[in-house]
Amino acid sequence: MKFSFEKRLRDVEHTKGAREATLVFADSSTRAIRVRNRSQLKLCFDVFAKLRAYPPPVPEGIPQLSPPAEPRTASDRAIELLGNAESLDGPRFLQTIHEMCKTLKERKEKDAPTLHRNE
Helix, strand or coil, X not given: CCCCHHHHHHHHHHHHCEEEEEEECCCCCEEEEEEEHHHHHHHHHHHHHHHHCCCCCCCCCCCCCCCCCXXXXXXXXXXXXXXXXXXXXXXXXXXXXXXXXHHHHHHHHHHHHHCCCCC
């Protein structure tokens, strides 16, 4: 097996690199963000954790379990920023995370009158 230093550097660069995206807000302002490759999955898991605190409505006749309190995460600021954006122009995985953040924001707004989260 032949070792290629250049190939290894490209692999490291790819792993340590970052994905860039442009967020567009309701007032037509834009903001560029950069999410490190190694942080994208962590961001996704943090959104999942927060979404568990705001589950979708259950069908009639099925008892609703009490959801867990909304956790605090290292990604809270990024999740809020992504949730406030109307659209995202960037890699598909970040677009998916953006849509989940928007869903989280909508569920929080719908659930706001109860104020039982963020303990």
